[in-house]
Amino acid sequence: MNASRPAGGDLAQLRRLNAFGALRALRSASAPVTLTELATLTGLSRASAEDLATELTDQGWAAEVPPAPGAVGRPARRYRFRAESGYVFGLDIGAHSVLAVLADLCGTVVTTARRTVPPDIRRADRLAVIGDVMTECLDDAGIDAHRIWTISAGTTGVVGPEGDVVLAGAVADWTGVRLAEHLDERCAGTVLVDNDTRLAALAEQRLGAARDVEDAVYIHAGLGLSAALIIGGRVHRGYGGAAGEIGSFPVTPWATAATRLACCPAVPSDVPPRDAAAHVLAAARRGDTVAVRAVDRYASDVALGLAAMVLTVDPQRVVLGGGLAQSADVLLPRLRNRLEPLCIRVPDLQPSSLGDDRVALGAIWRAVEHVETTYLAHNRRPTAARP
Template sequence: MSRRAAAAGSQSSLREANRLLVVETVKRYGGLTQVELATATGLSQATVSTIVRELLAAGVVDTANTTRSGRRAQMVTLARRVGLAVGVHVGHRSMRVVLGDFTHEVIAEQSLPLPSGHRADTSLDRVALLVVDLLERVGATLDDVVGLGVGVPVPVDSSTGMVSVAGLMPGWDDVHVGQVLSKRLGLPVYVDNDANLGAIAESTLGAAREHDDSLYVRVSHGVGAGIVIGGHVHRGAGGTAGAIGHLPVEFPGEPCRCGNDGCLDTVVGAQALLGRLRNSHGVLALRDVVQRTNDGDQRCAQVVAEAGTAIGRVVAGLGVAVNPQVVVVGGELADTGEVLLRPLREAARRKVRLNPFVPLEVVAAALGSRAEVIGALALALRSTDVPLRVDTDEDVDAAAGTA
């Protein structure tokens, strides 16, 4: 038996633990075949098959025929009637809300622009309205929702759901984001930094799905990283792990919102990039820079590429510290594709010579600009206990005992 399966105990508690292990594993990945479930849980295929059968009978999971490597297989997902969840991503200039189920499938979504320097009270009001609106669209109500995950572009103290570094998003300082939204909607709310949520999404559903150790680098109005070690996001003591936008890169440097000088954000943050384009292009928004770069504007492409090089140098250092199998790059600026990625990859690789046989792999986010909001949805789902209303019988006892 796998060390992840239950330790010796009574047959019924062992069976209960194995059933929970199967449900938690399906929940984590959204959907797995029975063979993949056996590999991921360490349970025997016979045990997985028995547990899936009883969970199916209890309406906790659904199964569907699929193929894997040309063979017929059964895909196991949690049943939609187990509940819906909401993912919310609040950025510096926009927000996105998605409604999804336990397969991590998005069934409705909506984006909204936000004013510069927006405040928590008005933005959270909009989130609450959007949630109700999306539920109406799919004929559901708040009673169908198990919880909300919320991502914000600043470090979060996960024990309080509050922004943990003052001054980075002034209108959100000292606000209990989780409490405010929870009171308004009457639902559990889980809050995290958006780069951490991108890391959750990409490491379970996206480009780093096959790896235990990975980095997710989010390049948008600011830069942040999610550090995944052994399959878990490393948040650090105060929730600021991965806040690479505030690593010092210039000495002396420009003053940063965080109170220090010469942070990476002062070199590659939106303000810096847009400032560099002001003489030639006038006042632009970050999305304009992405659009123009993709339309072939040489000057915009050059500014994006320079940002890629500066970020790549920091990623090289982080790569040495964490030794990930892959670095996944997402965020708005990653929509410029290789214009950002190539110089970032070259700078990251040039600096990492500790193991020349394993060059640092740098790839684009598989979930694109939705990684953060899908991660927020995943956070809500993985934070929710699935009710296991399962009747037992002797056959089930016997099969579980063979694990």
């Protein structure tokens, strides 16, 4: 019957979907894939899988792998995704440091470089440091900048739709920097810029403590206090990129919470300011009453802003990240106590399961997803890319 015979447009579409399906199957496999396995993974016939494998190899997306050693009889042909077809950068541009992570198209980290910067460094100098860490990664890996398909940067502040830093209260001389434009010359493809807390939330959703959760709030508790939202399994940016900015709400004391914690008299005078808050949390863990009072106050401060977000979006889980998350055993029970009278339903509270490279990890993850939807799904490469 005619209805079962697809038209030409349908076939081209089907072929593209099959090719992308095969590419995804090769890409997500932990080991090289035989043609029989590829047929199973894609739901195609073995003959179709073989045609696709040849096509993808000809196009440079896949490579045949030598037979497994010691195989008996005629060895099965095996293929892998050529993750080295291109590379991506994940950047974490913080107030106190800049981290660059270079990864292949599967997101496997090739090399990293980090520099500490003074928070009051001038804009041009901070931009120069960003360039330096990227150059260091490229030199270390022996990779040309033309092979960078996507740069994904996380920065403090509110990021506009063009990749500009619209507002950065915590970093001097950073409001108004056109970050995407600045990074563009170092990339053959796309530059993506987002708020650093939001990329940390993405990392938690894809790899960390929010991995199995569709709706979550991520709280960064460190030298500052900030938040980001995961809704429907995706990072929620908001129409103007300002979602999660509950710290600006005048009734929440988020802007001063970390400083107030660090100013606790339980901190000896020889402890450097950056370590003071961790010191208070450690003292509270030991039962120091002054420290306990300071931590209780901090938990109240966090809870007030967090409750506003919880009542708005009713997330399944709240993930606590940032430097202070190392004292989650001290903080989370107090945070739960403070949330209970404020919320209809207190979400599950969990500490981050990632390290302090979570922003860069989120950036890499976002870059790899961008590569998949923008390039791989359409069987194309960035126009400026060179092999």
